[in-house]
Amino acid sequence: xxxxxxxxxxxxxxxxxxxxxxxxxxxxxxxxxxxxxxxxxxxxxxxxxxxxxxxxxxxxxxxxxxxxxxxxxxxxxxxxxxxxxxxxxxxxxxxxxxxxxxxxxxxxxxxxxx
Amino acid sequence: xxxxxxxxxxxxxxxxxxxxxxxxxxxxxxxxxxxxxxxxxxxxxxxxxxxxxxxxxxxxxxxxxxxxxxxxxxxxxxxxxxxxxxxxxxxxxxxxxxxxxxxxxxxxxxxxxx
Numbered sequence: 001x002x003x004x005x006x007x008x009x010x011x012x013x014x015x016x017x018x019x020x021x022x023x024x025x026x027x028x029x030x031x032x033x034x035x036x037x038x039x040x041x042x043x044x045x046x047x048x049x050x051x052x053x054x055x056x057x058x059x060x061x062x063x064x065x066x067x068x069x070x071x072x073x074x075x076x077x078x079x080x081x082x083x084x085x086x087x088x089x090x091x092x093x094x095x096x097x098x099x100x101x102x103x104x105x106x107x108x109x110x111x112x113x114x
Numbered sequence: 115x116x117x118x119x120x121x122x123x124x125x126x127x128x129x130x131x132x133x134x135x136x137x138x139x140x141x142x143x144x145x146x147x148x149x150x151x152x153x154x155x156x157x158x159x160x161x162x163x164x165x166x167x168x169x170x171x172x173x174x175x176x177x178x179x180x181x182x183x184x185x186x187x188x189x190x191x192x193x194x195x196x197x198x199x200x201x202x203x204x205x206x207x208x209x210x211x212x213x214x215x216x217x218x219x220x221x222x223x224x225x226x227x228x
Contacts, residue, residue: 004156033215033216035218041220042117042120042202042219043204043218044218045215045216045217048214048215056214058215090156090157092156103147103159103216105157105158106156107154107155107156108155108156
């Protein structure tokens with residue numbers, strides 16, 4: 001158990017629908033990152049939140065949005081889903097502990113759009 | 115989005131053999147990380163490198179931060195069946211203690227036969 005919890009583990013939904021993925025960071029970590037991994041690909045950075053504020057944005061589609069709540073958990077909202085949105089979505093959290101990079105990933109949510 | 119070039123794309127080796135893989139970038143990174151991903155799981159950090167020319171070991175794994183800061187190498191000695199998985203390099207433009215988004219490589223899929 002990495003300490004980063006993602007739910008649900010699997011999600012199957014139809015095109016045009018909206019889903020919410022949830023991430024609870026490791027205890028004490030203030031930063032949360034969202035990554036997308038398509039089939040047999042590396043991970044693509046989507047967005048970062050630090051202590052409730054958006055810190056950095058990557059290749060995140062306008063149909064996608066995220067937020068981080070006061071208890072530091074984060075949600076990634078995906079709307080108007082398309083077949084190409086099928087992928088693994090990972091959340092990672094980090095602390096700021098000097099040389100301990102502390103970049104810890106959750107087990108991911110596998111999204112299948114049919 | 116940007117991905118780092120990682121090679122080889124896949125490797126089939128016999129138990130006991132040594133493995134080498136590398137990662138190259140067109141731009142400079144200040145931190146290089148190596149991750150291993152197993153099916154159904156998120157990436158797990160193996161080695162972190164913070165300084166150009168640095169050579170760091172973690173058991174049978176050794177990684178080097180290229181002197182140009184545009185590449186990194188991972189070696190696995192005396193491979194065993196549990197080494198099977200996908201190995202990803204990742205780079206960050208920030209230095210020690212300041213986490214930021216990671217740019218991932220395309221991955222090297224390692225298969226170990228008995």
